[in-house]
Amino acid sequence: SKPLIITIDGPAGAGKTTVSKALSTRLGCIYVDTGALYRGVAYEIQRCNFNIERTAEIEDFLSGIELNLKMEKDGLHLYSLSQDITDYIRTPEITMLASSVSAMPAVREKLLGIQRSIAEFNDAVFEGRDMGTIVFPDADYKFFLYADLEIRARRRYSETDKKEQTLDEVAASMAVRDKNDSSRSEAPLKPAADAVMVDSTHMNVEDVVEKMMAHIVF
Numbered sequence: 001s002k003p004l005i006i007t008i009d010g011p012a013g014a015g016k017t018t019v020s021k022a023l024s025t026r027l028g029c030i031y032v033d034t035g036a037l038y039r040g041v042a043y044e045i046q047r048c049n050f051n052i053e054r055t056a057e058i059e060d061f062l063s064g065i066e067l068n069l070k071m072e073k074d075g076l077h078l079y080s081l082s083q084d085i086t087d088y089i090r091t092p093e094i095t096m097l098a099s100s101v102s103a104m105p106a107v108r109e110k111l112l113g114i115q116r117s118i119a120e121f122n123d124a125v126f127e128g129r130d131m132g133t134i135v136f137p138d139a140d141y142k143f144f145l146y147a148d149l150e151i152r153a154r155r156r157y158s159e160t161d162k163k164e165q166t167l168d169e170v171a172a173s174m175a176v177r178d179k180n181d182s183s184r185s186e187a188p189l190k191p192a193a194d195a196v197m198v199d200s201t202h203m204n205v206e207d208v209v210e211k212m213m214a215h216i217v218f
């Protein structure tokens with residue numbers, strides 16, 4: 001039978017990764033953090049000093065990039081060819097660059113293929129910005145997880161151990177990314193028409209997971 005696909009979309013810091021992880025544990029399936037793939041492309045662009053204004057050369061550049069997500073004991077790891085780049089993709093610079101890079105159609109096209117191929121053989125929770133709208137329009141269950149900006153910024157700030165940014169900087173950077181992600185013409189951040197809306201402003205992780213589980217029938 002065809003794999004079970006659950007999608008969770010929403011703005012930065014809404015708790016998508018934490019909730020996806022917990023939900024996948026409950027369901028005994030994998031979870032896929034698609035933002036990590038965009039961060040991986042951003043990492044390679046920075047490492048190779050590729051000028052993103054050179055749009056005519058982007059496809060060539062992308063064809064040389066091979067990203068792989070692997071589930072390991074301590075969580076999801078991202079590999080670029082054989083290098084584990086998991087620890088390098090969460091810096092403020094890569095975070096911002098990922099947001100710019102994600103507006104490029106060639107980048108989205110490449111990552112779309114990777115995401116769909118994972119779903120061919122695995123039951124999975126996919127989290128990102130366009131999972132329910134573009135990548136998996138026929139997903140079995142779709143959720144849109146959001147929360148007030150201030151709450152999202154506080155959560156993100158408290159969960160980063162290396163404080164490279166102040167709380168206000170985290171909030172400002174999130175606001176810019178949300179705006180970029182929602183206003184781009186290619187696969188903008190927005191709820192799918194058939195997504196269940198979940199406002200996590202006043203909910204903890206367990207509550208959110210319970211609420212989602214209540215929608216999932218076997």
Ligand code: C5P
Binds near residue numbers: 012098103127128131
């Ligand atoms: O989810 P995360 O914040 O790690 O994603 C980093 C960036 O990647 C987002 O700001 C967004 O621009 C982009 N992204 C996207 N589509 C996805 C997942 C992430 O455009 N499905």
